[in-house]
Amino acid sequence: MAGMSPSERRLQKELMSLIKEPPPGVSVDSNIAEQNLLHWIINMQGAAGTLYEGESFQLQFKFSNKYPFDSPEVTFVGNNIPVHPHVYSNGHICLSILTDDWSPALSVQSVCLSIVSMLSSCKEKQRPPDNAFYVKTCNKNPKKTKWWYHGGYNYISIGFLAIPEISVPINIYRGDSSVGKAPGEKMAITPRAIIRAGSNPACGNWHLHRVWLCVLHDSV
Numbered sequence: 001m002a003g004m005s006p007s008e009r010r011l012q013k014e015l016m017s018l019i020k021e022p023p024p025g026v027s028v029d030s031n032i033a034e035q036n037l038l039h040w041i042i043n044m045q046g047a048a049g050t051l052y053e054g055e056s057f058q059l060q061f062k063f064s065n066k067y068p069f070d071s072p073e074v075t076f077v078g079n080n081i082p083v084h085p086h087v088y089s090n091g092h093i094c095l096s097i098l099t100d101d102w103s104p105a106l107s108v109q110s111v112c113l114s115i116v117s118m119l120s121s122c123k124e125k126q127r128p129p130d131n132a133f134y135v136k137t138c139n140k141n142p143k144k145t146k147w148w149y150h151g152g153y154n155y156i157s158i159g160f161l162a163i164p165e166i167s168v169p170i171n172i173y174r175g176d177s178s179v180g181k182a183p184g185e186k187m188a189i190t191p192r193a194i195i196r197a198g199s200n201p202a203c204g205n206w207h208l209h210r211v212w213l214c215v216l217h218d219s220v
Helices: 006-020 030-035 108-120 131-137
Strands: 026-028 039-045 056-062 073-077 170-173 186-189 214-216
Touching: 006 026, 006 030, 006 108, 026 108, 030 039, 039 108, 056 108
Parallel strands: none
Antiparallel strands: 026 039, 039 056, 056 073, 170 186
16 A cells, blocks of 8 residues: 555555445455546345345445545435435435434445435335426535525425415524524514525525425424
8 A cells, every 4th residue: 555645545444344334235446446446336235025025226425535524415316316215316315423423433335334224214105395406406415505404304405485475484404603692592484585495605695595494284
């Protein structure tokens, strides 16, 4: 490994480990990875006894030269993108360890196992409710999307949505404090409020921020 950068040495070590001792249902295309250590294709089989039994998937990993301090860009690719509430039809995956909860202690293998577990726990095959809008408006790199993770809630996006006249406010929970609200604090959105959804560019007015929001109609 002489002449390799720290990132390359780490990736080479992980590659050898995956080749020698792959987790059940997971294998790496060593030919592609050996040609370019920053680009891997992982072949994945749906676990037995789950909704995805008998199905085959491909995961693409793209690494920066800052790996493992910078998380990899991970997407499903190929002809069979799993139909799952956290997987968009363009292959983007809503999974916290790929962004906010990434740690240098994690690895390609641990990411693969987390995705296998995510698929295996699925109770119903369906796309995220905002799939059509997200696929049309998102950045090609899923790491450019500002995801909000709230356990047990449904994730939907709102694109220049004029909320119709309602008798009570819709409660929206934000995951940051950029508008003077604590993470998770409830904000009442008045009728006809306009919110823009997507990634999060620098923007002065909070209502023009492009964000993915979790909308709870618990007061309607």
